[in-house]
Amino acid sequence: MKKFLIVGLGNIGEKYTNTRHNIGFKILDALAHKEALTFETQKLGDITTYKIKGRTFILLKPSTYMNLSGKAVQYWLTKEKIPQENLLVITDDLNLPFGNIRVKTKGSDGGHNGLKDIQHTLQTTKYNRFRFGISDEFSKGRQVDYVLGEWTEDEYSKLPERFEKSIELIKSFGLAGIQNTMNTFNGK
Template sequence: MKYLIAGLGNIGPEYSNTRHNIGFKVLDALAKASNTVFSPKRYGDVTQVKHKARTFVLLKPSTYMNLSGKAVAYWLKTEKIPIENLLVVVDDIALPIGTLRLRAKGGDGGHNGLFDIIETLGTQNFARLRFGIGGDFPKGSQVQYVLGEWTPEEEEILPERYLAAKEIIFSFGTIGIERTMNFFNKK
């Protein structure tokens, strides 16, 4: 069985440590823990991780956040992965920093990367792992906040949250979305 895990972010060194790039950071941590490295491919950096007889295709789109749908659609088709085996890792300002929430489907929640994936695929019925980045910013400065870098205090909690995200991703592929949500969303 194959799964596509798409971590959303923006390419370029100026974005690498921003809150909006948490999808890239989660996949970087997963690849590092699995002793694999990303290679530049069409529409993104890609690698594969094997876990319990499953193949997880990790994708960091190179299309910029707001055009992520093109990369996701291409890799679903190329790898012949059904949409029910798609998991998108995305930042969420509505969740406290470090909070992880798995959802089987849903709207874009105001997230342009999710919006583009929904528009491109023509459905909201795909799993997403929302990684809380907090919402402690003055009204009207959302863009500066999500494109801002983590504070040293915030960075301290990230490695442990990356490990939790890895567990959720592998659980999604091994025991399914419902059981994984029941187990991890309660934490």
């Protein structure tokens, strides 16, 4: 059985729950809800397992806070003996319009502290990432407030459809492979 580690980046704690920076947690929560899965708190994060068509998806919401995400990613890759090419990291992206999706097999951290820590811990920029656009609708010097701010009413109303698309993307990653997933979902 092929195994995949799907990591949704976010910060733990009530004050971060509905922030843009927690989109990775929210996408995994949407998948868990749709498939009636329950997360359990384990070492370095909340974990649940989703099985479909001979594939096992281990969904991880790190409890290390965003800036130390690499520690949780490394631990679960090693513990579950999952090859790095079967890792998919879900993160917010200021450089994409709201709700736009971009899947990449490598790249820079783009100033994202979670990706920066994963890159540092894994000692590579070659790992799959799923970037979810949160746009850059903030005034100069207000980036932190924007990223850690909550969704607007308009954005919030559009999230359920974006979650459905994100769930399809995650399944495609394990069932159809990274290249097919990129071809199907990038820019959608």
